[in-house]
Amino acid sequence: MGKMLTDYNSFKNNDKEMKEYAASMKYLYWILGIAVVFYYVIPYIFMLTFGHLPAGLYGFLVVDVFSFFVFTACFLFSRKHGFLWYVPVMTGLLYLPTVIIYNCVWQYAVFTIVYIVLGYFGCLAGYLFLRRRKNKRAPIGVNYAVKRSGRKK
Numbered sequence: 001m002g003k004m005l006t007d008y009n010s011f012k013n014n015d016k017e018m019k020e021y022a023a024s025m026k027y028l029y030w031i032l033g034i035a036v037v038f039y040y041v042i043p044y045i046f047m048l049t050f051g052h053l054p055a056g057l058y059g060f061l062v063v064d065v066f067s068f069f070v071f072t073a074c075f076l077f078s079r080k081h082g083f084l085w086y087v088p089v090m091t092g093l094l095y096l097p098t099v100i101i102y103n104c105v106w107q108y109a110v111f112t113i114v115y116i117v118l119g120y121f122g123c124l125a126g127y128l129f130l131r132r133r134k135n136k137r138a139p140i141g142v143n144y145a146v147k148r149s150g151r152k153k
Contacts, residue, residue, distance in 0.1 A: 024081035028090075031073045035091050038069050039098045053102055062111055066095065070115045074122030075129075083127040088119025 043061060047053045070091050077087050092115035099108045 020081075024077075024084070027077060027081060028087060031077055031087070032090060032094065035069070035073065035094050038066060039095050040101070043098065043102050047102070058103065058108075062108060066111070067115065067118055071118045071122040074119040075126040078123040078126030079129045080126075082130060083123050088116050088123055091119050092116035 042065075043053055043058065046057055050057075070088070073091060074088050078084070092112050095115055096109060096112050099106065099112075
């Protein structure tokens with residue numbers, strides 16, 4: 001699995017792991033920065049444009065745009081750096097203050113759980129792609145069946 005966010009003691013003798021950890025944290029900060037733009041800046045721009053945040057537009061953002069972002073961000077992170085349990089939790093919990101700031105309709109707070117679950121699915125899918133790329137397994141499908149039929153028994 002992954003290391004904890006503040007677990008620097010295990011890196012004393014391994015410089016390669018420290019560099020990989022630093023690269024993954026830099027990538028995580030980029031993802032969380034983009035999440036701030038998605039969760040806070042885009043609804044604020046719509047509020048400035050329309051004077052208020054239309055319910056239909058906010059519903060579209062919550063159901064379609066934010067959920068696609070969470071899945072894609074977690075997929076891309078785990079495809080490059082492996083499965084870390086706290087990435088979906090952070091991207092999901094970062095949404096929660098949006099409910100308080102933009103509208104006090106607490107039914108939208110349920111989407112925090114939805115985003116965490118979508119993030120875990122994205123991390124799992126990205127991790128499977130990472131594992132497949134690192135193992136360099138044979139392709140699945142017709143090519144795999146053709147290559148297998150040529151082997152000697």
